[in-house]
Amino acid sequence: MKLEHQYRSECDMLRLLVDEFERMSERYAKENKEEINSIIAHDAFEYHAPRCIPNLKELLASSLLIQIQGLLDFSLPKVVEYLSKSKNLTFTPFDKAWVGGSVLCWVKHILKKEMKSGFDFGSGPYSRLRDFYAIRNDQVHHGGYLSAENRRVIVNKLKGVHISQYTDLYDTDFSYCRSVIDDAETFLIEVEKSISNK
Numbered sequence: 001m002k003l004e005h006q007y008r009s010e011c012d013m014l015r016l017l018v019d020e021f022e023r024m025s026e027r028y029a030k031e032n033k034e035e036i037n038s039i040i041a042h043d044a045f046e047y048h049a050p051r052c053i054p055n056l057k058e059l060l061a062s063s064l065l066i067q068i069q070g071l072l073d074f075s076l077p078k079v080v081e082y083l084s085k086s087k088n089l090t091f092t093p094f095d096k097a098w099v100g101g102s103v104l105c106w107v108k109h110i111l112k113k114e115m116k117s118g119f120d121f122g123s124g125p126y127s128r129l130r131d132f133y134a135i136r137n138d139q140v141h142h143g144g145y146l147s148a149e150n151r152r153v154i155v156n157k158l159k160g161v162h163i164s165q166y167t168d169l170y171d172t173d174f175s176y177c178r179s180v181i182d183d184a185e186t187f188l189i190e191v192e193k194s195i196s197n198k
Contacts, residue, residue, distance in 0.1 A: 003078065003079060003082055003083075003192070004188075004189065004192060006075075007071070007075045007079070007185070007188050008185060010071050010075070011071070011181050011184060011185040014064065014067060014068060014071065014177075014181050015178065015181055017064065017067070018064060018174050018177045018178055018181070021060040021061070021063075021064060021174065022174040024056075024060065025056055025057040025060055025174075028052075028053070028056050029056070029057070032052040032053075035051055035052045036052060036054045055169075057174075058144060058169070058170065058171060058172060061172040061173070061174060061176070061177055062139040062144055062170075062172065064174075064177040065132070065135065065136045065139055065172070065177065065180065066136065066139065066140060068132075068136075068177070068180050068181055068184055069132075069133065069136050071184060072103060072104075072129070072184050072187075072188075073103045075188055076094075076103045076104075076106075076107050076188065076191065077093070077094040077103065077106075079188060079191055079192050079195070080094075080107060080110055080191070080195065081093070083192060083195040083196060084115075084195060087195065087196075089115060089195070090114075091110050091114050091115070092106075092109070092110065092114065094106050102133065104126070104129060104130055104133060107191060108121055108126070111191070111194055111195075115194075115195065117194045117195075119190070119191075119194045124186075124190075125183040125184075125186045125187040125190065126187060128158075128179075128180075128183050129180070129183050129184065129187055131154045131157075131158060132180050132183070134151055134154055135151070135154070135155065135158075135161060135170065135172075138151065138170065139170065144169055144170050145167070145168050145169055145170070146163050146168040146169075146170070155170075158176065159175070159176065159179070160172065160173035160174075160175040160176030160177075160179065161173070161176050
């Protein structure tokens with residue numbers, strides 16, 4: 001199997017997972033509509049276990065974002081390593097200590113500084129993936145809440161990602177997950193072409 005086929009297959013698998021999670025979320029919201037929309041007053045000094053998961057959509061979308069980052073973190077170093085070896089190019093291997101562990105910063109350094117590629121990092125998939133990493137970090141490290149006010153500016157320019165004005169909790173549409181998968185796949189293809197043309 002070609003390297004491109006491998007990561008494209010993983011992207012398509014993630015697309016199927018988005019579809020499945022979206023159907024699951026819609027079905028769950030329909031089945032639990034009354035419970036989700038009900039307001040029940042409880043004694044503040046007594047514990048009452050939840051009877052449904054009102055934010056199931058967000059939890060499923062968040063897990064997809066983590067999966068997408070995992071795909072990039074695994075695939076980008078593999079693409080660079082495989083193609084660099086086939087072209088007899090040297091490069092600094094990826095290391096988790098690299099600028100906070102960001103594989104995007106690492107691949108930018110490799111292409112720009114070490115391989116002197118003319119790759120456009122100012123727009124397109126790379127720029128959107130950099131924004132995505134900031135959102136994914138809030139999902140993992142801050143429980144899905146906005147961690148810094150400057151990230152609100154990032155979120156405001158994205159389609160399918162919103163932040164509650166009352167709670168600062170992210171609300172991520174499945175459409176955003178699909179667009180990030182598309183960007184990840186496109187970026188991997190572009191990186192592969194950039195190194196192949198060296």
